[in-house]
Amino acid sequence: MTDAVLKIENLQTYYGKSHILHGVSMEVAEGEIVTLLGRNGAGKTTTLRSLSGLTPPREGRIEIFGNDTTRWPAYRIARLGVGYVPEGRRIFPNLTVLENLAVPMTRPGPWTVDKVLELFPNLGTRRDSWGRQLSGGEQEMLAIARALLVNPKLLLLDEPSQGLAPLLVREVFRVVASMREQGISILLVEQNARFGLEVADRVYVLNDGQMIHSGPARELAKDEERVRALAGVGGKEDGVLTAKPKTSAA
Amino acid sequence: MELLLFDAFNGLIQGTFYALMALGLSLIISLNSVINFAHGGFMVVGAYLAYTLAPYIGFWGALFAGPILAGFIGIIVERTLVRYMYGRPDPIYSLLLTFGFALIIEDVVRTIWGAQGLPFEIPSALNSPVSTTYFFVTGYRLFVIAAIALATIALFAFLRLSRFGIRIRAGILDLETVSTLGVNVYLLRSVNFAIGTLLAGFAGVLAAGILQLAPTMGDDVIMATFVAVVVGGIGSLLGSVLGGLLIGLAAGVTTAYYPAASDVVIYIIMAVVLIVRPRGLLGQEGLFE
Numbered sequence: 001m002t003d004a005v006l007k008i009e010n011l012q013t014y015y016g017k018s019h020i021l022h023g024v025s026m027e028v029a030e031g032e033i034v035t036l037l038g039r040n041g042a043g044k045t046t047t048l049r050s051l052s053g054l055t056p057p058r059e060g061r062i063e064i065f066g067n068d069t070t071r072w073p074a075y076r077i078a079r080l081g082v083g084y085v086p087e088g089r090r091i092f093p094n095l096t097v098l099e100n101l102a103v104p105m106t107r108p109g110p111w112t113v114d115k116v117l118e119l120f121p122n123l124g125t126r127r128d129s130w131g132r133q134l135s136g137g138e139q140e141m142l143a144i145a146r147a148l149l150v151n152p153k154l155l156l157l158d159e160p161s162q163g164l165a166p167l168l169v170r171e172v173f174r175v176v177a178s179m180r181e182q183g184i185s186i187l188l189v190e191q192n193a194r195f196g197l198e199v200a201d202r203v204y205v206l207n208d209g210q211m212i213h214s215g216p217a218r219e220l221a222k223d224e225e226r227v228r229a230l231a232g233v234g235g236k237e238d239g240v241l242t243a244k245p246k247t248s249a250a
Numbered sequence: 251m252e253l254l255l256f257d258a259f260n261g262l263i264q265g266t267f268y269a270l271m272a273l274g275l276s277l278i279i280s281l282n283s284v285i286n287f288a289h290g291g292f293m294v295v296g297a298y299l300a301y302t303l304a305p306y307i308g309f310w311g312a313l314f315a316g317p318i319l320a321g322f323i324g325i326i327v328e329r330t331l332v333r334y335m336y337g338r339p340d341p342i343y344s345l346l347l348t349f350g351f352a353l354i355i356e357d358v359v360r361t362i363w364g365a366q367g368l369p370f371e372i373p374s375a376l377n378s379p380v381s382t383t384y385f386f387v388t389g390y391r392l393f394v395i396a397a398i399a400l401a402t403i404a405l406f407a408f409l410r411l412s413r414f415g416i417r418i419r420a421g422i423l424d425l426e427t428v429s430t431l432g433v434n435v436y437l438l439r440s441v442n443f444a445i446g447t448l449l450a451g452f453a454g455v456l457a458a459g460i461l462q463l464a465p466t467m468g469d470d471v472i473m474a475t476f477v478a479v480v481v482g483g484i485g486s487l488l489g490s491v492l493g494g495l496l497i498g499l500a501a502g503v504t505t506a507y508y509p510a511a512s513d514v515v516i517y518i519i520m521a522v523v524l525i526v527r528p529r530g531l532l533g534q535e536g537l538f539e
Contacts, residue, residue: 105432
C-alpha cells in the first residue's frame with residue numbers, strides 16, 4: 001500500500017521492564033477504518049500509546065503521513081494531524097466543556113468549536129458544566145470533539161464504547177462512520193468486537209503483544225466462533241452490555 | 251486592643267506575602283511536579299535586581315522590572331536544570347537540585363551586593379501613616395495588600411480566561427492528554443515555572459520596601475510558604491492563598507498574646523490540618539489519604 005497514512009513496523013514497546021509489544025506491524029490506508037481487537041492486556045492500548053508518542057517503542061519504526069515519527073514527542077505527532085481519544089476519555093474534570101475544547105492546539109481545517117457542538121448538540125447545552133459533571137456518554141462525545149479540534153487526518157480511538165449504554169454505543173459508531181466521509185482515517189481499538197467489526201474495513205487482532213490475525217472486517221464478522229477464539233470476545237454474549245472487561249470478574 | 255490590631259495587621263501583611271509566594275510555589279508543584287526550594291531565592295533575586303535598577307528607572311519601573319527579570323531567570327533555570335528532573339519519579343533529585351540552587355543564589359547575592367542589609371527606597375507619598383491612632387497602617391502597607399490582591403486576581407483571571415491559562419489548569423491534572431492535543435507541554439512547563447518565579451520576585455520587591463534587603467530574606471519566608479501550601483491543600487491555588495493568609499494572621503495574633511509562640515503556631519496549624527484533614531483545606535481528595 002503506497003497511500004498508507006500510518007505504517008508501523010516491528011514495534012517493541014516496554015513499560016519499564018515489562019515487555020508489552022513483541023514486534024507489532026500494521027498499516028492504515030487513507031480513508032480507511034481499521035479496528036484493532038484483542039483480549040484485555042493484549043497490547044491494544046500500548047499500540048496506540050506507542051504511535052501517539054506517549055510510550056515510544058524501544059525498537060521498531062512508526063511512519064505517519066510519510067514522516068518517521070518514532071522518536072517524536074506526542075505534541076508534534078498531534079500537530080501532524082493525529083487525533084487521539086484515550087481510553088477512559090480523560091476529560092479534564094476541573095475544566096468546563098468549553099474550556100476542555102479550548103485546550104487543543106487547533107490546526108487549520110473544517111472543525112471549529114461551533115462545528116463540534118453542532119455535531120454533538122448535547123455538549124452545546126452543557127457548555128458551562130464541569131467535565132466531572134458529565135455522564136459517560138457526554139464525556140465520550142467531549143473526548144471525540146476535543147480530538148476533532150486538532151483537525152486530524154488520522155483519528156485514534158481507544159475503546160470509545162467502553163461503559164456506554166447500547167444507544168450511546170450506536171451514537172458513537174454513527175459519528176465514527178461519519179468521520180470517514182470527512183476523509184479521516186481511523187484506527188479503532190475495541191473490546192466490543194461486534195461493533196468494531198461492523199464499522200471497520202479491515203481488522204487486526206493482537207494477542208500477548210503480537211499480531212495473530214489481519215484481514216477484511218466483513219470476513220471475520222461472519223465467523224463468530226473465530227472472533228471468540230482470536231479475541232476472546234464474541235458477537236452476542238460479549239456484546240454491548242458486557243463490554244466492560246475491567247469490571248467484569250472472571 | 252490597639253496592640254492586638256497592630257499585631258493582627260502585621261500578621262495580615264505577612265500572610266499576603268506567604269499567599270503570593272505560596273501561589274507561585276503551588277503552580278510549580280502542580281504542573282512541573284517540582285518542589286522548588288529555590289523559591290525564596292527567586293524572591294531575593296527579584297528584590298535585589300529591583301534595588302539595583304531603581305536609581306535608573308525609579309521605584310515603579312523597578313517594581314515591574316525586578317519580577318520580570320526573576321521570571322526570565324526562572325525560564326533559564328527551568329530550561330537548563332529543572333527540566334532534567336521531570337523524568338525522575340523520585341522527588342529527592344529535584345529537592346536536592348533546588349535546595350542546592352537556593353544556597354547558590356544566596357551566596358551569589360552575598361558576593362555581588364554584600365552580606366549587610368540594604369535599604370530600599372519607596373516613594374515618600376506611600377510612606378506616611380494613614381492616621382495617628384493606627385500609626386502602623388502606612389500607605390505603603392495598604393499598597394502592598396492592594397498590589398498582592400491585584401496580582402492574585404490577575405493570575406486567576408489569566409488561568410480562567412486565557413487559552414494558555416486553561417492549558418495550565420488542564421496540565422495540572424493530566425499533562426499527558428494535553429500533549430496529545432498538540433500542546434507543546436515543554437513550553438507550557440517553562441512558562442509556568444517562570445510565572446511562579448515572577449510572583450516570587452514580585453513578593454521580593456514588595457517585601458524589600460517593608461523590611462530591608464538581605465541575602466537571607468528568602469529563608470525567613472520559604473518554610474512558612476511551604477506550610478501555607480500544605481495547609482491550603484497541595485494542588486489548590488485558592489487553598490494556597492487561604493493557607494498563606496491564615497498562617498500569617500495566626501502568627502500575628504499569637505504575637506499579641508504570647509510572642510515566643512508566634513513561630514511555632516504555624517506548624518501547630520499545619521499539624522492539626524494534616525491530622526483532621528490530610529488533603530489540606532481545599533486540596534483534592536486522595537492525594538495524601
